[in-house]
Amino acid sequence: MTSPPPLPSWRPGWWEEAFPRSRNLSEIRGHPRGNPVMLVIIAYDITDPKRLKKVADCCKDFGLRVQYSVFECRLESDRLAELWRRLCALADPEEDKLIAYPIHGGDVRKIKIYGRMISNDAVVSYLF
Secondary structure, three states, rough: OOOOOOOOOOOHHHHHHHOOOOOOOOHHOOOOOOOOOOEEEEEEEEEOOHHHHHHHHHHHHHEEEEEEEEEEEEEOOOHHHHHHHHHHHHOOOOOOOOEEEEEEEHHHHHHOOEEEEEEEEEEEEOOO
16 A cells, blocks of 8 residues: 655645635536535434434435545535435434534635545545
8 A cells, every 4th residue: 555645735825726616516507596505514423223324324315425424415405404304304312413514615625634535335535
């Protein structure tokens, strides 16, 4: 296994140079119905294995697994509402915990990732 490439310098503007901003699907479409796409991080702690599988399967329908109980979802607000409704119907509020962290606009570009993650039997690598 080869070692990862060296980290880029942390001088101002390096992120924008390394990863120029591209338009997301919502911007290309012109924000249909005034409903832009946002990044939402879904995290959960489910106590029952059967409910856990159902919650994970539900999240797979909407996003990409980045950790065992964490998913990244790029959704319009109506799809986020649908996902949240489905998750709440699966979870037990007395025993489980669901969290949705919406990340808007330029904050998405501030996310820092280092290392490898395995998702849906494919390896995806992000290096900084």
